Amino acid sequence: MRILLKLSGEALAGDKKSGFDEATVLGVAKQVKAVKDTGVSLAVVTGGGNFWRGRSSENIERTKADAIGMMATVMNCIYVSEIFRSLGMKTSVYTPFLCGSFTKLYSKDAVEESFAKDEVVFFAGGTGHPYFSTDTATLLRAVEIQADRILLAKSIDGVYDSDPAINKDAKKYDRITIEEVVEKKLGVVDMAASVLAMENKMTMQIFDLNEKDSIINAVKDENIGTLVTA
Template identity: 40%
Template sequence: MSDGQTNQPAPAYKRVMLKISGEALMGDQGFGLHPPTVERIAREVKSCHDLGVEICMVIGGGNIFRGLSGSAQGMERTTADYMGMLATVMNALAMQSALEQLGVFTRVISAIPMDQVCEPYIRRRAVRHLEKKRVCIFAAGTGNPYFTTDTAATLRASEMACEAIFKGTKVDGIYDKDPVTNEDAVRFSKISFDDVLQKHLKVMDASAIALARDNHMPIIVFSLDEPGGFRGILAGEGTYTIVHE
């Protein structure tokens, strides 16, 4: 019996967390959502979902509002962070719409209850959605100020028993210095959690790195701008950096 995918290698991971920044959704714009870019990322997610991979997502809110910068401009930090959390809900709803237009069943699950808009976070219910092959987009961070969406992604990945965190960025991995401004920047193919912390490499914030390390959760950093990059890595191909113990 053939299902037409006999030559497709089994994906390297069965359940993953995809973390992307809000800025990834704004394309070449300086602000907000760029629908063609949202659709492109949604197609990338669908291609991996079609492999049978269970996918969680966390999307930042920096394209709409960044709590820390609001705080730096004089706004009270807690208020600024809550505004940032609401921005992530807007991005999650945009991604849900794009995925469902492609026929992928999706749930937006918010750490801050807003029942008319999306589901509240209940771990067992979220796990059940994944088992039913729905993409779960976790919104509103951890629901607490002073925590980034990187930390939220690592927390939810641990709670959902994901096998890895995929961090989509503008470059194809982690470099010893900014590859955009330094032609001699060297890319790491593998690096330890401790080295990331000691070298102050800007992968995720220190809380997220420590949480991933403590929960034995590898982080795979890859380029979101590379077509097929996410699917390629799941199939054991492509260019990326893996952060591990």
């Protein structure tokens, strides 16, 4: 089985809300190691929201703001990769643009070689282009590496018909199609990512990263959180 795990930048910050929370990242690393020890191949995409969001400043032109966001994901992937290495895992960080000697330039062949070496593969830098989110990068890389499933680790335990923080009667979906997500404007991923999911029949599983052993449980059981099918 091959899994792509998407970690939001905010998730890496834990309760601090910005920067890194090492205890949180170490907890993720321990779960990933346990999953890998069962023979699962695993890739990781991180967001950059713990350092920068695309609209963090109204005074910066969009393409430059997105470039800053891409670099935030590079920092996140390098950091998380090193925490993984501290537990004995082998890793490689790939970017779609040259980034000195800090990362490797993305290619499908190079990534397959990393998987063959039993490495956890990190996809940093988004798509390498402005106007595309890390949601889109997640779906794009998942399709390219022929992942069996995408795990979206969030701060909420699934997909709801309305915001449960506002509406105490919000209904949680156990399963929902990506077409329904788009029709109901539930905002699981952005439109470009949704189209990629629909066209390539990619399954996504949304769950709460903060629940105990959530990554391990999500890999074992598709009924954890919400399963979004195409």
